[in-house]
Amino acid sequence: xxxxxxxxxxxxxxxxxxxxxxxxxxxxxxxxxxxxxxxxxxxxxxxxxxxxxxxxxxxxxxxxxx
Amino acid sequence: xxxxxxxxxxxxxxxxxxxxxxxxxxxxxxxxxxxxxxxxxxxxxxxxxxxxxxxxxxxxxxxxxxxxxxxxxxxxxxxxxxxxxxxxxxxxxxxxxxxxxxxxxxxxxxxxxxxxxxxxxxxxxxxxxxxxxxxxxxxxxxxxxxxxxxxxxxxxxxxxxxxxxxxxxxxxxxxxxxxxxxxxxxxxxxxxxxxxxxxxxxxxxxxxxxxxxxxxxxxxxxxxxxxxxxxxxxxxxxxxxxxxxxxxxxxxxxxxxxxxxxxxxxxxxxxxx
Numbered sequence: 001x002x003x004x005x006x007x008x009x010x011x012x013x014x015x016x017x018x019x020x021x022x023x024x025x026x027x028x029x030x031x032x033x034x035x036x037x038x039x040x041x042x043x044x045x046x047x048x049x050x051x052x053x054x055x056x057x058x059x060x061x062x063x064x065x066x
Numbered sequence: 067x068x069x070x071x072x073x074x075x076x077x078x079x080x081x082x083x084x085x086x087x088x089x090x091x092x093x094x095x096x097x098x099x100x101x102x103x104x105x106x107x108x109x110x111x112x113x114x115x116x117x118x119x120x121x122x123x124x125x126x127x128x129x130x131x132x133x134x135x136x137x138x139x140x141x142x143x144x145x146x147x148x149x150x151x152x153x154x155x156x157x158x159x160x161x162x163x164x165x166x167x168x169x170x171x172x173x174x175x176x177x178x179x180x181x182x183x184x185x186x187x188x189x190x191x192x193x194x195x196x197x198x199x200x201x202x203x204x205x206x207x208x209x210x211x212x213x214x215x216x217x218x219x220x221x222x223x224x225x226x227x228x229x230x231x232x233x234x235x236x237x238x239x240x241x242x243x244x245x246x247x248x249x250x251x252x253x254x255x256x257x258x259x260x261x262x263x264x265x266x267x268x269x270x271x272x273x274x275x276x277x278x279x280x281x282x283x284x285x286x287x288x289x290x291x292x293x294x295x296x297x298x299x300x301x302x303x304x305x306x307x308x309x310x311x312x313x314x315x316x317x318x319x320x321x322x323x324x325x326x327x328x329x330x331x332x333x334x335x336x337x338x339x
Binding site for chain 2: 005006007008025026027030031032033034035038040042043058059060061062063064065066
């Protein structure tokens with residue numbers, strides 16, 4: 001199934017969880033925040049949160065800024 | 067301060083109380099941004115030299131598939147050591163600013179102190195004041211402690227305070243311009259009207275600008291480019307720390323009245339001529 005992650009298309013196995021996506025992107029253990037379709041998904045829910053076709057995922061982190 | 071100055075009867079000369087924001091006390095009145103540095107190591111050294119305890123950070127998309135082992139900002143600016151102040155830089159609508167704050171809260175495990183800025187124009191980076199008021203209201207209702215970037219309009223500053231912002235942060239000049247305190251009388255009026263901390267945010271270019279803002283009675287200063295874009299950022303960070311302290315002490319001391327003509331410092335009596 002197709003999902004959009006930070007504006008780019010990604011192909012995932014059907015019924016992948018958010019935790020699967022984080023692992024696929026090699027981001028496990030990083031300090032992140034994730035939105036799916038503009039709703040925040042709390043970190044503890046990544047394993048149980050199932051992604052669906054055409055979901056829009058935003059993954060953010062902290063960088064330098066003023 | 068290791069050795070505070072004392073008066074003749076050995077009491078400290080400055081009876082300053084620490085800066086208090088959202089119920090937490092801070093000993094440094096200099097707040098710094100973490101952007102525009104050449105490296106994370108430079109960020110770390112300049113931040114340490116500034117003595118700042120509150121550090122702003124930006125929230126951005128994670129680069130997917132690029133340098134997974136690259137050190138992250140939060141390894142250098144640790145939330146255990148500093149109070150992080152996530153900002154909404156780059157947001158041009160109230161909705162985007164609110165969304166960014168909610169992501170920041172999730173990212174930082176429920177941390178609710180944020181710097182709200184809703185920009186109105188790319189050339190000036192002046193705030194969109196109506197959108198700022200709108201976003202502040204939503205965020206405060208949602209439980210955020212809002213430190214808000216605004217223009218130097220005393221009426222809007224008061225309105226943001228009345229909404230429940232924990233600090234109001236008027237610009238001294240456009241963000242990143244280094245033009246210094248362009249409208250000291252407005253800053254002074256904002257300070258005099260306020261019962262929350264007023265911090266100059268944006269526009270400071272060098273140490274004397276920081277001292278001027280503090281001499282006006284500001285509770286503190288937030289700056290980024292003045293340090294990061296200096297030829298020697300670490301040395302400028304140290305200069306800013308001293309300027310903020312010096313300006314604060316001068317404000318507390320109370321400056322002499324200005325006089326148009328001279329007044330001799332040495333006695334006239336006893337002259338040999």
